[in-house]
Amino acid sequence: MKRKKIAIVGAGIVGISSGIYLAKRGCDVTLIDKDFKGKPASYGNASWLSSPSITPVLMPGMVKKIPKLLFSKDGPLFLRFPGFIKIIPFLLKYLTYASKNKVEHISKNLAYLLKDSVNEHKQLAEGTNATKWIEDSPFLFIYKNKNDFINDEYTWSLRKKHGFKLIEVEQEELKSLVPGLSSEYKFAIKIDNLGYISNSQNYLDDLLDGFKSLGGKLIQDEVLDISEKEDLVQVVGREKSVLVEDIIISSGVYSDKFAKKFGVKVPIQSERGYHLELYETDINLKYPVMNGYLKLAITPRPKGIRFAGLVEFGSLNSNPNPKAFELLMRNAKSMFPGIKFKTKQEWSGHRPSTVDSLPVIGSSSVNKKIHFGYGHHHIGLTGGPKTGKILSKTILRDNEKLDIESFNPSR
Numbered sequence: 001m002k003r004k005k006i007a008i009v010g011a012g013i014v015g016i017s018s019g020i021y022l023a024k025r026g027c028d029v030t031l032i033d034k035d036f037k038g039k040p041a042s043y044g045n046a047s048w049l050s051s052p053s054i055t056p057v058l059m060p061g062m063v064k065k066i067p068k069l070l071f072s073k074d075g076p077l078f079l080r081f082p083g084f085i086k087i088i089p090f091l092l093k094y095l096t097y098a099s100k101n102k103v104e105h106i107s108k109n110l111a112y113l114l115k116d117s118v119n120e121h122k123q124l125a126e127g128t129n130a131t132k133w134i135e136d137s138p139f140l141f142i143y144k145n146k147n148d149f150i151n152d153e154y155t156w157s158l159r160k161k162h163g164f165k166l167i168e169v170e171q172e173e174l175k176s177l178v179p180g181l182s183s184e185y186k187f188a189i190k191i192d193n194l195g196y197i198s199n200s201q202n203y204l205d206d207l208l209d210g211f212k213s214l215g216g217k218l219i220q221d222e223v224l225d226i227s228e229k230e231d232l233v234q235v236v237g238r239e240k241s242v243l244v245e246d247i248i249i250s251s252g253v254y255s256d257k258f259a260k261k262f263g264v265k266v267p268i269q270s271e272r273g274y275h276l277e278l279y280e281t282d283i284n285l286k287y288p289v290m291n292g293y294l295k296l297a298i299t300p301r302p303k304g305i306r307f308a309g310l311v312e313f314g315s316l317n318s319n320p321n322p323k324a325f326e327l328l329m330r331n332a333k334s335m336f337p338g339i340k341f342k343t344k345q346e347w348s349g350h351r352p353s354t355v356d357s358l359p360v361i362g363s364s365s366v367n368k369k370i371h372f373g374y375g376h377h378h379i380g381l382t383g384g385p386k387t388g389k390i391l392s393k394t395i396l397r398d399n400e401k402l403d404i405e406s407f408n409p410s411r
């Protein structure tokens, strides 16, 4: 039987997941990436399989907090000049999505995409060595006092509405759950039955090996253009061109230029994020910890701790901001006073953030052979496998009814 020939542009978590599901269904799949060792967002993230992350960054009432986030000494929000000037129209539109009814729409749809994400990853990784990097774990959301948690009531009410059970943790228990944590933090919320990836590079490499063992092919090349050629799709790379029956565009923040050509109008920008990984620390972190004051997710690693977060707009074409790394180090030391480590790693990369905080998943309205899977902002690792599954079902025209209208590329 003739195998359907499919190309996927971008081997982040979305592209790899799509590739695995399509290869499992017998398709002839080629993953094209400009650099398979390029450490994109799928590598440098906080590695949380965070099903409760159903609320957008911009919540009702946040607009008036922006000056403090931006201008206080340890504020987690950065704007980079001159890039920031160009994206002002995007930011103005982005601010309009902070109303209650829009946030509830976003949460409802993200809840569908992010549901049961640990099992989605286990299913994706089944039969590959990648399974060993998926850790079951609770998450801890730390607060300086219970009042601050109560002030976050709206976010938590949305999580509760979508089925998450909150367990209150008082100071003594918190000390034993997070050894070395500053005594400033006296309260936490725990959510059980979640998980994280303990080693992102090994996880992505092992998934890629799994893809190859299903017959998937890799081409390392930068895609420059995508065009229609008779009944097929031509993918023009810097080094070579390929002809395929269907294509998925999953090149993260760089998907935009191809997507625009095929009718997508959803604005997207980079929300640059940063991580600092400390190796051989004297603190043995057991569980992922979220620090909402610093907008930081802290994750156990095989040999240390990763501190990941911050938001920077306007820096897609700039170098990483040294001030962000200094801030991460200050934050690490303020959360874990006296922390010792032997070496460190600094990383920065781009979250693909759409103006309405919902990803773009589905087929082009102008050419049904062109499909999109990008724009997952802060939740792409969590939602990558489900996105890949949805795209494989879309391309292979399964009869299953998928609840994906709000991710429609033509919205």
Ligand SMILES: Cc1cc2nc3c(=O)[nH]c(=O)nc-3n(C[C@H](O)[C@H](O)[C@H](O)COP(=O)(O)OP(=O)(O)OC[C@H]3O[C@@H](n4cnc5c(N)ncnc54)[C@H](O)[C@@H]3O)c2cc1C
Pocket: 009, 010, 011, 012, 013, 014, 015, 032, 033, 034, 035, 038, 040, 041, 042, 043, 044, 045, 046, 047, 048, 049, 050, 221, 222, 223, 224, 250, 251, 252, 253, 254, 255, 272, 273, 274, 275, 297, 308, 309, 310, 349, 350, 351, 352, 373, 374, 375, 376, 377, 378, 379, 380, 381, 382, 383
């Ligand atoms: C600091 C930080 C912390 C985060 N924490 C979490 C978290 O804990 N949990 C979570 O779920 N999400 C998290 N995220 C978000 C998550 O990492 C992203 O949403 C996700 O990785 C996006 O995956 P992707 O596959 O769409 O894109 P990417 O991972 O960006 O991959 C895109 C790929 O496309 C390739 N590419 C681009 N252009 C071309 C081209 N023209 N030709 C060929 N190849 C091309 C790139 O080389 C790259 O490999 C975090 C992000 C950051 C920055």
